[in-house]
Amino acid sequence: MKKPLSGSGFGIQQLWNRCNDGSRHIIADESRIHHEGKCMIPRPAQYLLRFDDLCPTIEHDHWLRCLPMIEEFGLRPILAVVPDNRDHSLNLSMPDPMFWPLMRAMEAEGATIALHGYSHICSSKAANILKLHHHSEFAGVAEDTQRRWIREGLGVLRGQGLTPRIFVAPRHGFDHATLRALRKEGIPLISDGFARIPFNRGGITWIPQQLWRPVEKSGGIWTICIHSNFIRAAQVEELRVFIRRHAAQFTSLDRVLAEYSPGRLGPIEKLYESWALWRAQARRARRRRKLHPR
Numbered sequence: 001m002k003k004p005l006s007g008s009g010f011g012i013q014q015l016w017n018r019c020n021d022g023s024r025h026i027i028a029d030e031s032r033i034h035h036e037g038k039c040m041i042p043r044p045a046q047y048l049l050r051f052d053d054l055c056p057t058i059e060h061d062h063w064l065r066c067l068p069m070i071e072e073f074g075l076r077p078i079l080a081v082v083p084d085n086r087d088h089s090l091n092l093s094m095p096d097p098m099f100w101p102l103m104r105a106m107e108a109e110g111a112t113i114a115l116h117g118y119s120h121i122c123s124s125k126a127a128n129i130l131k132l133h134h135h136s137e138f139a140g141v142a143e144d145t146q147r148r149w150i151r152e153g154l155g156v157l158r159g160q161g162l163t164p165r166i167f168v169a170p171r172h173g174f175d176h177a178t179l180r181a182l183r184k185e186g187i188p189l190i191s192d193g194f195a196r197i198p199f200n201r202g203g204i205t206w207i208p209q210q211l212w213r214p215v216e217k218s219g220g221i222w223t224i225c226i227h228s229n230f231i232r233a234a235q236v237e238e239l240r241v242f243i244r245r246h247a248a249q250f251t252s253l254d255r256v257l258a259e260y261s262p263g264r265l266g267p268i269e270k271l272y273e274s275w276a277l278w279r280a281q282a283r284r285a286r287r288r289r290k291l292h293p294r
Contacts (some may be wrong), residue, residue, distance in 0.1 A: 004112050041196055041269075045217035046251045048154060050078040050191060050209060052168065055085040056099040059092040059229040065236045066228050070106075073243050076252035078191055078223070079106060080116035080168040082157035087120035092229055100160045112253040113162045115172040116189060118149035128173045130192065130277065132284055136173020147181035154185060164251065166191050168208065189253075194276035195269055196220030198239035198262040205262050207253065211274060220254060227272045 070077060081103060082090065083088045107113050126140020138146050150167075157164045160179065166189035167174075169181055174190075179202040182190065193199070193206040197220065200206070209223035213235070226239070243250060265273060 043219040076110035083153035143177035
C-alpha cells in the first residue's frame, strides 16, 4: 500500500481515483478554492506558451518552424533565454547574428523575456524543490554564487536591450536559496510548479508550468513548455491545430498578472499540486528506467 501524502490524509492511489482526469473532482468545489486560494480557477482553461533553451546557437531550422505560428496567432509567449550558454548540447548551429534583434522585436510585440539560468551547465547533484531531475544548475550551489549568476545573467540580457522579468530554472532545478537570491535581485516571478493557478511561495510568485505538449484542459492556467531545438514538423502542426482550436484561450504573462491576485494555495489546490507533482516525478522515473535498465 502506498503511503499517504504528508498531511493530506490521502494515499496517491486514492488521490488518483478522485482526480484521474487531472481536474474533474477537485475543480468541482470552486467556491472553496476561491475563498482559500485567493484565486478562482478560470474556466475555460487558459494557456501560456513558453519556449526554452533560447540562445544564439539554437537549432535555427527548428526555431524557424515555430516563428510563423507565433505570428499567425498573435501569441505572446515566454521566451526563456540562456544569457551565457556554455552547454555544448545547445550548440546546434553557428551563432545567429539576428538572435538578439529577434528577441528584442518579439519582446516589443508583447513576449516576456525570462532568465533561463546562467550558463545552463547542470552539474550540481544536490536536492532541489521539485525533484524532477537528479542534476541542476542552481540547487545546492552557495547562495552568494547563485545571486552572482542571476545578477550577471540579468546584466547580459539587459545589455542586449531586453527586460527579463521572470526566472526559468534549467531542468526545474532550484532550491530555497535560489528563491532568496531572485528576491534580492528584483525578480519576483518564477515559471514553474504544478498547481492550476498562480500562487505565492517563498516570497516569489509562481506561474505554474505543467505541460510539454498541448493537452486540452477544462479549467486552470496551463503553461506549455516547448523545446524548439528538438521539435519535429509533426509536433509543430499538432501545436498549431491546438492553438487554432483554442486561440481565444491563449493568454500572456501580463494578462495573467493583471487578472489574478496570487496568494497562498488552499488545501484543495495543495492536494492537487502534490498529486500532479507526484505524477510528473513518477513519469520521469519510468522514463529513466526505460532508458537505463539495470
